[in-house]
Amino acid sequence: MVATGVHILIGLALVLLVSRSGRAEPYLVVALAAMxxxxxxxxxxxxxxxxxxxxxxxxxxxxxxxxxxxVVVVALLAYFGPWRAAAIGFGSHVGFDMLTGGVRLFAPVDPTLYGTSVDWLLLNMLASVVAVIIILGGLLGMKYDFERPIDAHAPKTTLEWFR
Incomplete structure (x- = not known):
């Protein structure tokens, strides 16, 4: 079982890589959808x-x-922000849970458990490695945003990044 905090971090990193929005809504929506x-x-x-x-x-x-x-989670959270962010958060959660034991993907129609069920510890280590790679990719995407022009008046403190 991947910890909820890891689900949130993976979702945040994926939305950061995909959208790089300057608004707070996509990040709030992906965190809620991942939880x-x-x-x-x-x-x-x-x-x-x-x-x-x-x-x-x-x-x-x-x-x-x-x-x-x-579908229910994405529809509910689409009211607060972009539906794609909600889909990324929910999808990444379910995807990682499929890697670490399985989910009932087609419930309530089919109660079959879909996913891998090899060795719980090995699968969690694999999921952790993939999560770290995604999170590092998101952080590098934040640091080296190649599409944005270089600003001579770059923020000097961490708090200035959020203004």
């Missing part, structure tokens, strides 16, 4: 433990990690 699939650990777990629902759809990586869940 959204793991809401099942807080919402569904008590329902399962108290016996209100049962079955694989209500487990972790079930309904909230499906394509149907992705």
């Amino acid at each position: 959204a699939p793991d809401i099942d650990t807080f919402v569904f777990r008590p329902l399962v433990e108290f016996g209100y629902v049962s079955g694989p759809l209500w487990s972790h990586r079930g309904l909230t990690h499906s394509l149907l869940g992705g």
Whole structure:
């Protein structure tokens, strides 16, 4: 299982590489979309433990990690920012979870678990290496923005970057 913070960082780095927006909305939307699939650990777990629902759809990586869940998340977050950022956040989360054990991609129609299931530790190490590469790519994209002309009045402090 990839940590939620890693999902957020991967989504942020991917949106940074794709859009390089100067506005805050794409980054907020991608962070929320990258967190959204793991809401099942807080919402569904008590329902399962108290016996209100049962079955694989209500487990972790079930309904909230499906394509149907992705459509719902992207539609809801498109109100706050670009839908592409929401799709990148949700898609990167589901993609990395498929690398580290699998998800029920076509729930509620098909409860089959899709993904790799070789060795949990090996898959998490692989996912971590890919995540670091993506994050470093996003950071290098921020530092060396070749499309923007060189500004003689570049910010001198970190806070000036955000003005």
